[in-house]
Each structure stands twice: as structure tokens, then as C-alpha cells.
Amino acid sequence: MKLLRIGATGEEIPAVLAEDGRVFALSELTGDIDGEFLASGGIDRVRAALAEGSLPAVDPAGLRIGAPVARPGKVVCIGLNYRDHAEETGAAVPERPVVFMKDPSTVVGPYDPVLIPRGSVKTDWEVELAVVIGREARYLADPGEAADCIAGYAISNDVSEREFQLEYSAQWDLGKSCESFNPLGPWLVTPDEAGDPRALGLQLAVNGEVRQDGDTKNMIFDVHYLVWYLSQYMVLRPGDVINTGTPAGVALGLPGTPYLREGDTVELSIDGLGTQRQTFVNA
Incomplete structure (x- = not known):
């Protein structure tokens, strides 16, 4: 699974790149891809939501790609x-x-x-x-x-x-x-x-x-x-x-x-x- 953050600097939204090339927003699951998300089983939640087909698609065309992890502690x-x-x-x-x-x-x-x-x-x-x-x-x-x-x-x-x-x-x-x-x-x-x-x-x-x-x-x-x-x-x-x-x-x-x-x-x-x-x- 490939997790990413897209949008202007400071306004990125969390997303996932599916195997078929489509991008889905994760805003319903988390505010960001950060330490709290990773520590709380966020990746497993994304995997389950992908399997259910419950995530909204997003068109990434023209959108900046940010660092995939927000605010690393170190x-x-x-x-x-x-x-x-x-x-x-x-x-x-x-x-x-x-x-x-x-x-x-x-x-x-x-x-x-x-x-x-x-x-x-x-x-x-x-x-x-x-x-x-x-x-x-x-x-x-x-x-x-x-x-x-x-x-x-x-x-x-x-x-x-x-x-x-x-x-x-x-x-x-x-x-x-x-x-x-x-x-x-x-x-x-x-x-x-x-x-x-x-x-x-x-x-x-x-x-x-x-x-x-x-x-x-x-x-x-x-x-x-x-x-x-x-x-x-x-x-x-x-x-x-x-x-x-x-x-x-x-x-x-x-x-x-x-x-x-x-x-x-x-x-x-x-x-x-x-x-x-x-x-x-x-x-």
C-alpha cells in the first residue's frame, strides 16, 4: 500500500494510491498521516476501508505531493x-x-x-x-x-x-x-x-x-x-x-x-x- 499527502504546503490531505492507480482520500479516517495515525493502527484501517470500497476517490491532477509523513518527531x-x-x-x-x-x-x-x-x-x-x-x-x-x-x-x-x-x-x-x-x-x-x-x-x-x-x-x-x-x-x-x-x-x-x-x-x-x-x- 502506498500512502501519500497531496495539496498545498500546510494544507495537505491524506490519501492512498490503490493498485489500479486511483487515489482515494483518507480524510474520513484521519486528519493526517502522522505519528498518531501510525501508532493507532491507521494503516490497518486504510487497508480495511480499501477492501470495503468505502473511500472517496480524489483527482490528484495538478496537486502538489507533500512529504508522506507529517511532522516527524525526529x-x-x-x-x-x-x-x-x-x-x-x-x-x-x-x-x-x-x-x-x-x-x-x-x-x-x-x-x-x-x-x-x-x-x-x-x-x-x-x-x-x-x-x-x-x-x-x-x-x-x-x-x-x-x-x-x-x-x-x-x-x-x-x-x-x-x-x-x-x-x-x-x-x-x-x-x-x-x-x-x-x-x-x-x-x-x-x-x-x-x-x-x-x-x-x-x-x-x-x-x-x-x-x-x-x-x-x-x-x-x-x-x-x-x-x-x-x-x-x-x-x-x-x-x-x-x-x-x-x-x-x-x-x-x-x-x-x-x-x-x-x-x-x-x-x-x-x-x-x-x-x-x-x-x-x-x-
């Missing part, structure tokens, strides 16, 4: 989680997950413009598999318990400003939390439809030229391990998002490759999770 990110990406940046392959946080207000829609920060000369791209939490994960006993805590998956662009990230501070936050730096979507795809999260192809192109072409099978730490690991150090709550890392091919790791400039377009895709596209503009 965005937890994993750095250097693909061996080839660690190698291209000159970093050691980590023995434990590299964890950092990203301001949740960076989350925008999958086709929204991304703002290049003032003073930026190294705005970079990162296609990532995002995990959306659907049930509280707190001190999970082992990675096998993680699957029950995952509501679904989405495409994430973990946009980064490398000078801010690596040269201005010992922390990565300054280069990760700039306005609009986390396009998410177009859909939240439930695990039964998303397929094996350990075998999904990821691709990213800049101005039509492929820069990243990877596969989640090359993750150092897979998604279930990451949910388990993070639950030992923080409580993961419904609606939280985990960005699970990016494969090789970022500008940082490609000497001579230009960083993003105004007017550049970036297109991202992950098997089964759709496609997103952004144009970059100066803040």
Missing part, C-alpha cells in the same frame, strides 16, 4: 553506511553505525524546490532509503524485533552542504539541517509492498547524468539492525524517520565534479518506492 541519519561511499570520501569503514540528527523541519515534498543556502559552495546530493517508524522501538532485544516497528519505506534525499558539515564544526549538523534539505516521498510504501529492504536498487541523476547507482544489499548495517541499534540509545516513536545512508557517487567523492548550483535538477529513484525530482534554487 530524523535520525546514518553516515558512511555503504562501504563504497566510505571509501570514496576517504573515511574508515565504520565498526558501529555513525549516527547524527537532522532538523525534522528540513523535510519537504519530493518535488519541492530545494534551497541552496546563502554562502554555500558545496551543496551535495545523497539518495537514501528512509525508514518510517510505526510502533515505539525501545530497547529491542534483537534486530528480529525491528520489523514489527516499521510502518514503511520512502525515498529520501539527504541534501548536505559539505563545507558547513565538515569544515565549520566538529558536528555535522550545520551542513545537514539547512532549510528544505530533506525531500521525502512521494509515498510511504508499506513493507508488504516495498519488498526486501536489503535488495533495493537506488539511483540518482544530476541534470540527467547518473551519479549514484547502488543497491541496499551493499549496506554495512541493514535496516533491521539499525532500528535495533538506535533503540538501545533513544526511543524511536511512530512517525520518526531514519535515513539509512547513501552509496558512492556524491560530489564530495568525485573530484572535479561540480557541486549543485541554481537551476540544477536532481532525480532520485528506489525500486518499488517511486521517483522524486527537485530543482535547486538560491535561498
Whole structure:
């Protein structure tokens, strides 16, 4: 099942994309697709309503697609989680997950413009598999318990400003939390439809030229391990998002490759999770 939010910024309505391509509004079931909806069994209610044929159809033509999850409580990110990406940046392959946080207000829609920060000369791209939490994960006993805590998956662009990230501070936050730096979507795809999260192809192109072409099978730490690991150090709550890392091919790791400039377009895709596209503009 594919859940989405459509409409102008701040006025999105919750919806579901059916297998036949039709879109149905969920306003009779919930005010939004958020942590409360996920925690209260909202996905099961949508599935039942779809089976009953009781949901009203909506024409999405011309409507903006927003991030599929409203107001995530936190965005937890994993750095250097693909061996080839660690190698291209000159970093050691980590023995434990590299964890950092990203301001949740960076989350925008999958086709929204991304703002290049003032003073930026190294705005970079990162296609990532995002995990959306659907049930509280707190001190999970082992990675096998993680699957029950995952509501679904989405495409994430973990946009980064490398000078801010690596040269201005010992922390990565300054280069990760700039306005609009986390396009998410177009859909939240439930695990039964998303397929094996350990075998999904990821691709990213800049101005039509492929820069990243990877596969989640090359993750150092897979998604279930990451949910388990993070639950030992923080409580993961419904609606939280985990960005699970990016494969090789970022500008940082490609000497001579230009960083993003105004007017550049970036297109991202992950098997089964759709496609997103952004144009970059100066803040």
C-alpha cells in the first residue's frame, strides 16, 4: 500500500494510491498521516476501508505531493553506511553505525524546490532509503524485533552542504539541517509492498547524468539492525524517520565534479518506492 499527502504546503490531505492507480482520500479516517495515525493502527484501517470500497476517490491532477509523513518527531541519519561511499570520501569503514540528527523541519515534498543556502559552495546530493517508524522501538532485544516497528519505506534525499558539515564544526549538523534539505516521498510504501529492504536498487541523476547507482544489499548495517541499534540509545516513536545512508557517487567523492548550483535538477529513484525530482534554487 502506498500512502501519500497531496495539496498545498500546510494544507495537505491524506490519501492512498490503490493498485489500479486511483487515489482515494483518507480524510474520513484521519486528519493526517502522522505519528498518531501510525501508532493507532491507521494503516490497518486504510487497508480495511480499501477492501470495503468505502473511500472517496480524489483527482490528484495538478496537486502538489507533500512529504508522506507529517511532522516527524525526529530524523535520525546514518553516515558512511555503504562501504563504497566510505571509501570514496576517504573515511574508515565504520565498526558501529555513525549516527547524527537532522532538523525534522528540513523535510519537504519530493518535488519541492530545494534551497541552496546563502554562502554555500558545496551543496551535495545523497539518495537514501528512509525508514518510517510505526510502533515505539525501545530497547529491542534483537534486530528480529525491528520489523514489527516499521510502518514503511520512502525515498529520501539527504541534501548536505559539505563545507558547513565538515569544515565549520566538529558536528555535522550545520551542513545537514539547512532549510528544505530533506525531500521525502512521494509515498510511504508499506513493507508488504516495498519488498526486501536489503535488495533495493537506488539511483540518482544530476541534470540527467547518473551519479549514484547502488543497491541496499551493499549496506554495512541493514535496516533491521539499525532500528535495533538506535533503540538501545533513544526511543524511536511512530512517525520518526531514519535515513539509512547513501552509496558512492556524491560530489564530495568525485573530484572535479561540480557541486549543485541554481537551476540544477536532481532525480532520485528506489525500486518499488517511486521517483522524486527537485530543482535547486538560491535561498
